[in-house]
Amino acid sequence: MIEVGINGYGTIGKRVADAVRAQPDMEVVGVAKTRPNFEAQTAVDKDFELYAAIEDRKPQFAEAGIDLAGDVEELVEESDIVVDACPSGIGADNAEMYRKYDTPALLQGGEDADAVDASFNARSNYDTVEGDDLVRVVSCNTTGLSRLVAPLQEAYGIEKVRTTLVRRGGDPAQSGRGPINDILPNPVSLPSHHGPDVNTIFPDLNIDTLGLKVPATLMHTHSVNVTLESEPDAAEVRSLLEDERRTFVIPEWLGLDGAGAIKELAQDAGRPRADIWENCIWGESISMEGDDLYLFQAIHQESDVVPENVDAIRAVLGEASQEESMARTDEAMGLDT
Ligand code: NAD
Structure with a gap:
């Protein structure tokens, strides 16, 4: 033991x-x-x-x-x-x-x-x-990004990652944090620390990240664009991510429109502390425009x-x-x- x-x-x-x-x-x-x-x-x-x-x-x-x-x-x-x-x-x-x-x-x-x-x-x-x-x-955000980068890198090669991180203001019990009623570019100047942090895992990855802070406590949301070195179709990328551990590709029919619904599902499923250990990737958001992949994912900061x-x-x-x-x-x- x-x-x-x-x-x-x-x-x-x-x-x-x-x-x-x-x-x-x-x-x-x-x-x-x-x-x-x-x-x-x-x-x-x-x-x-x-x-x-x-x-x-x-x-x-x-x-x-x-x-x-x-x-x-x-x-x-x-x-x-x-x-x-x-x-x-x-x-x-x-x-x-x-x-x-x-x-x-x-x-x-x-x-x-x-x-x-x-x-x-x-x-x-x-x-x-x-x-x-x-x-x-x-960190939670770097974990979420690394879980995405690793399979994409292996399957298709990555030319560049650009991600905007919409970050929760604080955890639910952090009553002193904010903003309460604002949307803050955070940091205002590029890059946010997340890109360099992902580089501690993938030293050669070309990645730019921007951050915002919003009045929410439940999860972070990432708006992700990855320029790939090849041009798979969206269905292929979706299937790649569905086959990964710790990525939950949300099927459209579940009707999970945001972090609130995802947390509700975790509670209904009896997850301890309503934790969501997986990246939650909206299946219908996985799109290819030429060699550019786009998707949204939500990250439960307290548990991933x-x-x-x-x-x-x-x-x-x-x-x-x-x-x-x-x-x-x-x-x-x-x-x-
Ligand atoms: P937290 O404040 O919820 O918990 C930290 C705990 O450590 C508290 O109970 C505090 O009383 C205790 N503590 C303070 N000083 C101590 C000491 N000298 N010895 C032992 N215990 C001490 O913080 P957290 O959110 O759990 O964050 C912990 C680490 O995890 C940080 O590095 C944070 O950046 C990282 N992290 C946090 C999150 C998140 O969203 N909460 C996500 C990923 C990573």
């Missing part, structure tokens, strides 16, 4: 903890929290061992009646690998602690690419990270990186091939349902 520690039990960390626990070859050693709040209580209710991320705050847990199994350093020492899902920047600060205990760690997309040995997307570069000490599972973290654990530890790992992850999480 692979013993996994989770440092940072927020939006991403709590989802990764559940996904790791569902795997037949992994066990969660415990999760580290900075303070006793509703997420700490959730961890307790789910029988995860809780470790204190900050020594001075241990009394706060005692006051809240929450038992601790130890300090974060003990968690790191006991784990074969740590998934660090702390807020942006803190993962890089934690790197020294992971090195001290010789425990490999996965950081998340909010960290700088130069803080790690490699950036990771299961579909695109699974085989390149074995034995690395620090690996960054790229979760199966990627699970695969990154096996990839770093050399525990399974890409296909074995992705299949095992998807089956254990219920990705095909």
Whole structure:
């Protein structure tokens, strides 16, 4: 069994903890929290061992009646690998602690690419990270774009990608974020950071990205144009994407007209936290104009990186091939349902 520690039990960390626990070859050693709040209580209710991320705050847990199994350093020492899902920047600060205990760690997309040995997307570069000490599972948007680029690149060759990312203002629980009533070019000047971030996975890819922020919390939406090196018809591209793991090509008859309906479907299907781990690509949007491919896809920012973290654990530890790992992850999480 692979013993996994989770440092940072927020939006991403709590989802990764559940996904790791569902795997037949992994066990969660415990999760580290900075303070006793509703997420700490959730961890307790789910029988995860809780470790204190900050020594001075241990009394706060005692006051809240929450038992601790130890300090974060003990968690790191006991784990074969740590998934660090702390807020942006803190993962890089934690790197020294992971090195001290010789425990490999996965950081998340909010960290700088130069803080790690490699950036990771299961579909695109699974085989390149074995034995690395620090690996960054790229952000939700970069994951969504990489899942699209990899098969298109292999099947048709790519001359250029141009994508406009319409980004949610914040996650549903981030009440302080916005905009509340505006549409913001963000950043105003090109490129947005997403293109260079995709280049951490595909160094030679020619890609331009633009970003907007809108008053929404449910999902991001990408308007994608890929100039291909050949001219497949739209039906062929659609079938290619339908055959991929972690891409859900939305059939027209489902009547999913936006993120709200997609989230409703996820709730109806009983998905945990109404998560949508797959890229949601509108089938009827897949169009070819000469060698230009166009499509729209929606990306659930809170969950598409979760199966990627699970695969990154096996990839770093050399525990399974890409296909074995992705299949095992998807089956254990219920990705095909
Ligand atoms: P979050 O704020 O929801 O969760 C972070 C958790 O870490 C919180 O519970 C916080 O209390 C805790 N924490 C803070 N300092 C800590 C410390 N020193 N030690 C241990 N825990 C600490 O953040 P998130 O949205 O889960 O983001 C985590 C990382 O994942 C970031 O790099 C982010 O960029 C990336 N990411 C986020 C999303 C998203 O949409 N939420 C998507 C993909 C990637």
